[in-house]
Amino acid sequence: MFTGIVEEVGEIVDVRHDADVVVLTVRGPRVSSDAAHGDSIAVNGCCLTVVDDEAADDRFRLELVPETLKRTSLGAAAAGSKVNLERALPAGGRLGGHIVQGHVDGVATLLGRTPGERSDEVRFSLPPELSRYVVEKGSICVDGVSLTVAATDGDTFTVALIPTTLADTTLGIRAAGDTVNIEVDVVAKYVERLTVAYRHDAGEEAGNQ
Template identity: 70%
Template sequence: MFTGIVEEVGEVVDVRTDDDVVVLTVRAALAAEVGHGESVAVNGCCLTAVVTGPGAATLTLELVPETLKRTSLGAVGAGSGVNLERAVPAGGRLDGHIVQGHVDGIGTVVSRTPGERSDEVRFSLPAELARYVVEKGSVAVDGVSLTVATVYPDGFGVALIPTTLAETTLGSRAPGDPVNLEVDVIAKYVERMTAGYLQGPGFGQEGVAR
C-alpha cells in the first residue's frame, strides 16, 4: 500500500525489451534502500524491484503486457522523470490517502492555469471512473495524492501547491500528456457491497451500477 506522497522523482536511464517484457532502469537515491522483490510505485503503478542491493544507484523494474496496456508507462523513455514512492510500512503515517498502486485508467491533461505560485490543472478521465470522483475527495494522478477541487462531466480539476509543482512530475505535465489515475478504492468496495440493495435510476435489476 502507498499514500500518494511522492518521495523522489527518479530518472529513467534505460528502456529495453526482453521478449514481451519491457525492462526499466531508473536512477534514484532511494534505490539504495529498496530490497529485491520490494514494491515501488512508479508514476502511481505498483512495480516489483528485481535488481537492487545496498548502495545501489538504480532500480530495475519489469513491465508485462498487462501493465503496458493499462498504464502510461509504455510511453516513458530514457531521460523521462517518474514519481517514486516506497510502500508505506505497517504503523507508518498515512499522510495522503490509501493508494494501492493499481491504476484504474489513463487520463489526459486538458489544461493548466498558472497562478503566481500555484497551478490549477484539469484532467480528463474515462467515463466509467467518473462516479468515483467527488468534490473534495481524493484521487491519485501519476501516483500523487490530490484533492479534487472541481468535478466536470468528463473530468476533474485540482489545485497544485508549490511543493507538488517542484517535487513531482506534475509540475511539467502539459496539455495532451497522459497520466495514470487511481480512484478511491473505498468507494469501489462500497459500491460493490451495496449493489444488491440499491435500486433506482442508474442501476439494473440486481442493483449493479450501469
C-alpha cells in the same frame, strides 16, 4: 500500500525489451537506498516490483508485463523520462495522503492548466467508467500524487497544485496533451460493490409499487 506522497522524482535511464516484458532501469537515490529484490515501489502511481538482487549505483530495475503496458502510461516510457517514486508504506508509518494501492484504474490526459502566482489549477480528462468514483473534495491519485478533487463535471476533473507539489513532483512540468495514470479512491469502489445488491433490490421494489 502507498500514500500518494512522492518521495522523489527519479529518471528512467534505460528501457530494454525482453520478449513481451519491458525492463526499466530507474535512477532514484532515496528510494533505492534500501531497495531489495521483491520490494514494491510506485512509479508514477503504478506498483512495481524491484528485480535486482540488490539495488546499486542509486538505481534499480523493474519489469513491466503486457497487462501493465496496456493499462498504464508506462508503455510509452523512454530513457530520460522523469517519474514520481514512492516506497511502500511501512507498518506504523504515517498515512499522509490517502490509501493508494498502486493499481492504476485508467489513463487520463492533461487538458490545460491555469497558473497562479505560486499555485496552479490543472484540468484532466476523466475516463467515463471512472467518473462515478470521483467527487468534489474527494481523493484521487494522479501519477502517484495524492490530490484533492477541486471540481468535476463528469468527463473532466480539476485539481489545485500547491507550490510543494509543483516543485517536488512531475506534475509541475506536465503539459497539455501529456498522459497520466489515475487511481480513484478504493473506498468508493468497495462501497459500490457492497451496495449493488441493495440498490438492485430497491429498484425492483420501487418498480413494483
